[in-house]
Amino acid sequence: MMRLALASLRHRATASTATFLTVLLGTALMGSFATLAQAATGPVSSTDQDTLVIMGAVVGGWGALIVLFAVVSTVGITVTQRETEIGLLRTVGATPRQAARLVRAETFVVAVVASAAGALLASLGGRALLEMLRHGDVVADSVRYQGGAAPAGTAVLIVLVSLLGSGLAARRGTRGPASITPSESARGSQRLRAWRVVAAVLLAAYGLAMGVVTVTVTAHDPDPYAAMSTSGSCAILVSLGLACVAPWLLRHLSVVAKPLLGSSAAAHLAAYNTRRRAHLLSGVLAPVVVLTAASVSVLMAVGTDSRTRPAGFEQDARTINLLNNVVVGMVVLFAAVVVVNTFAAVVAHRRAELHRLWLLGATPGQVESSVLAEARVVAGIGVVLGLVASLATVVPFGIARHEGVVPDGELWLPVVIAVGVVLLTLGSARSAVRRAAPSTGAVR
């Protein structure tokens, strides 16, 4: 089974790269912050201990949620893409269990290598983070790095999560009767699975509830940062909730977006592809939503805070803004990698199909613009959803700080971020389709 897994890995380099990068970066990010929590166990003052635990736990916690989500969804994409192949294996006599084992073995190989490398990066990243905190006088100069247990632990955790993700996807992919019904097919895989709906409702409800708590309770707290601590993650939670039901959202919203695409052949193809195979492209939609929501909400909240901060909280502000910037930087970097990654995986998977378009008389330019049109749909819908989700933080915090529903400044920020996210999505689509240039391949 292992040999088959290795051969199959070599064969699907792009898809494995997506899993590899996600696991690598995820481990590096989570591991770095776990290092902070571990440093708190050393000989440090109780103030420093609080700071380190809060940073490690809060930032690490948000990060963990996003990283785990990305790992599960990336592994899920790469497994879902293999329905045809798994179906073929099944028809030549592999049992569902054997097929699922192949998928898990593959994920295992990739995840172990990637998370080991990620743990190494994390031990460096953790040191760098501590250095930064010492340098910024957030913690005392005596705080020391406490060894590699935290990065190593994170690596193990992420391997387990990857296996869980591939196990879930493999079970779905291998359960049915043996057939070679192609994964290209549209209907069938369209029903939204129950766990997605449940997770979406829980995440969104939790996010919104925290927003309500911000307005009704923590807004009146003498600590001006109480409101930020309750409202800060609302947008991210809501956006993760939306990401859970991304296939459903894409299918329905792409119908609305269709008239905006125009009437070219490329637009026609993109409209039907986004609608009828939303399960493929929703892998890209999800990180676009999270990326937009996280960066807009955190940066807007920081802006509101700097305008409305009462005097006497400068030290707190420094720590908290450092925290916020790190969160934004982390989420942006990570989500950007996931967007680029998933686009590459999705397009590489569709190489044969894009090639087919060319066979049918599409010029290479038309093939490219059909993928770009899909990217426009995904980017447009993702940015709008992300902006809506960001309101879950921006509005409650604005009310708590007496700016009202609309913040008093920096209204250009969402626009700039939206443009940036759209450009990132289009850029990754373009590079993916260029790499999968349909000029080579069988012609019959």
Added chain:
Amino acid sequence: MGMNSHTSQPTPSGPPPALAVRGLARTYGEGAGAVRALAGIDLTFPTGTFTAVMGPSGSGKSTFLTCAAGLERPSEGRVVIAGEDVTDWSEEDRTRLRRERIGFVFQSFHLMPYLTAAQNVGLPQRLAGHRPDRKRVQALLDRVGLGDRAGHLPAELSGGQQQRVAIARALVSDPAVILADEPTGALDSATAHEVLALLRSSVDDAGHVGGGQTVVMVTHDPVAAAYADTVVFLVDGRIAGTMARPTADAVAGQLAHLDELVAEHSMGAAS
């Protein structure tokens, strides 16, 4: 039957043939592992003719069709369409040529999975920048017996139904030349008859502007070959004979004869 390598010669004064190939050769790979799929073929297909191409598996039939359609560049030789040598045209120009003047039925159908049967049939017109003619699309689907399946996705159709969608698609832009790679390979004999009659009528049909269409069809079935005006036999990338006004029995006999030749040939090569 004649063993000449030309189906017919163009009359110097008449219109140029719809399709002609000269010294067509195609080699895959390089060095010791190279496969010579086509080894120099001369054929002329006058406008308004129906030709069947037959031969053992691996004899180069599909390679011939894809080179003739401009999907693949030949290693040597020329492809002349309606008097124009298109061999050295740019990718862009050949794409446009295929779109406007050639209908291709692929051996493996090549339907787009997220488009319905009707949308698949209309796709070539879309790609050419036109709005598909709904009535024509529906009429073609009716002709291939899929009038009630227009809204179905390929995954919801049987293999034979998918093949018929692919045939309707090849005919939709009313192309001058139709190249079909085993268009009845997945069909039962009654449906195959419908499809062959459709191809036959597109050749004979006077309604087509500038005369009938020109059909070149690869097939393994002697009964299908009997619908053609001429049969060309390929063996090892070469023309091994032609037969005018074929009947199913005569074609079957010739195929058996070819099989003997191939068997002798491979035994000779082995010893």
